[in-house]
Amino acid sequence: MESLLKRVKQLPDGFVWGGATAAYQVEGATKVDGKGKTMWDDYLAAQGRFSPDPASDFYHRYPEDIELAKLYGLNAVRVSIAWSRIFPDGAGEPNTAGVAYYHRLFADCIANGVTPYVSLHHFDTPKRLFDDGDWLNRATIDAFVRYADFCFGEFTEVQNWFTINELISLAFSQYIQGNFPPSHHFDVTSGIQAQHNELLAHARVVNLFKEKGYAGRIGLIHVLQPVYAYPETPANQHAADLEDAFMNRFLLDGTFKGEYTDATMALIDELLDANDAHLTIEPGDMEIIKAASTQNDYFGMNYYQPSFVTAYAGESTNSFNGTGEKGTSAFKFKGVGQHVKKPGVDQTDWDWNIYPEGMYDMLKRVATEYPNSKTIYITENGLGYKDEYQGVGQLINDDKRIDFIDRHVEALLQARVEGVDVQGYFVWSLQDQFSWANGYNKRYGLFYVNFDTQAREIKKSTLWFRELGRTIGG
Ligand code: BGP
Secondary structure, three states: OOOOOOOOOOOOOOOEEEEEOOHHHHOOOOOOOOOOOEOOHHHHHHHOOOOOOOOOOHHHHHHHHHHHHHHOOOOEEEEEOOHHHHOOOOOOOOOHHHHHHHHHHHHHHHHOOOEEEEEEEOOOOEHHHHHOOHHHOHHHHHHHHHHHHHHHHHOOOOOEEEEEEOHHHHHHHHHOOOOOOOOOOOOHHHHHHHHHHHHHHHHHHHHHHHHOOOOOEEEEEEEOOOEEEOOOOHHHHHHHHHHHHHHHHHHHHHHHOOOOOHHHHHHHHHHHHHOOOOOOOOOOHHHHHHHHHOOOOEEEEEOOOOEEEEOOOOOOEEEOOOOOOOOOOEEEEOOOEEEOOOOOOOEOOOOOEOOHHHHHHHHHHHHHHOHHHOEEEEEEOOOOEOOOOOOOOOOEOOHHHHHHHHHHHHHHHHHHHOOOOEEEEEEEOOEOOOEOOOEOOOEOOOEEEOOOOOOEEEEHHHHHHHHHHOOOOO
8 A cells, every 4th residue: 555654754662652532522321320410411401402422432332442443553542530430429439330430441451552541530520519619619629639549549550640631621611711611701710710729639639649659650631722923013922922821821830830930920910900800829729739840740732723812902702613614713802812813824614723833832842941741742632624424334534634643743753853752642532522512523533433323434544543653663
């Protein structure tokens, strides 16, 4: 077969080459084996747009998906534990059926040589805790620490842990953009407080992991969204700095410096003032965060897109493209900036900028400014696309996805050549799965899922990914 690889590229020895999932997006079986509700169940039912069941039926079909992962050259997979399978109400007694399920899943991964990288929280707070305020209520932090401690003690077969996935996306989608429950719009006080409280939860769990001497490695996952001024003027650059502080710098500082630096807080305070918002840091919080900042073993970086920003002083408004109709998104943040399209930068059908340089820039920035991040893994990157089904056993043509991943892996390798310690890449996503705010028509998978029959099909990118995987260390 003629090589599908566009250029000669070689992945390094020992490179982690994986696919990513999130429990709620793939498992289905939301009412099975004693599982409790999450923040999503009633919300999605009330919306009536789509159901989280059966999703990609991973709860029952994981052996097939892990087998496919192995067959197509993946050596790792990112999964998350659904907190409400282990503790249906978020706390109390563990649900043995849920615990048994994850033991089966991890054993299957390990038996197939597909190393599991496991997150404890991927956007799926148990409903009981969500109803009581989610991360805005410190009782959620206490419950999370107990849940994490239980998992570390129970799932000793897991060697690679992440505490929380994308702290900013959760806070931003819940309280700024309003497309995750509880759907607040530009509730900036909650948006910044949730970030701080999630970081505190992460820090307490890392500190506990190290104090108790659990085996394995632990870190967290941030999605990094570089913010560029466009056009490049001093005023627009300031707008970009403000948005960057809210989207990236606040959490990066906290995670890896153990403090929100004065320069960062000057920007955050300006943004909060413009929105009559405030942040509460309680006595002792920063000591906990500081202690954790040197103890992360690695850093999971998700990267999808940058934003291009022009200064904006009007009222905040946004519209979310949840359908894949190009040009339907808008974002204007009072006193911060508005998102603009930069000529020459392609966008997906969901108006996401396609810009591999952003991954390169962020890898360099993290490695330079935040050395405590240590080893970096790209824990999510991929292209949401309306793949066209070709029939049973027919290859799906997703050249656009190949091009997307190809250019991003290239950016990663370039950063590596320049000294950034990046050791792996997980494509989002392993198999097609529903998208939180978009439903089932936004596909990212390496494996196509026919959601009528649950049959898996192969895409061109599946073959391409296998071919690139074969170059590891070769
Ligand atoms: C990340 C999440 C994933 C996934 C991905 C794609 O933020 O960690 O769970 O959903 O983004 O996003 P979307 O589904 O909105 O296109």
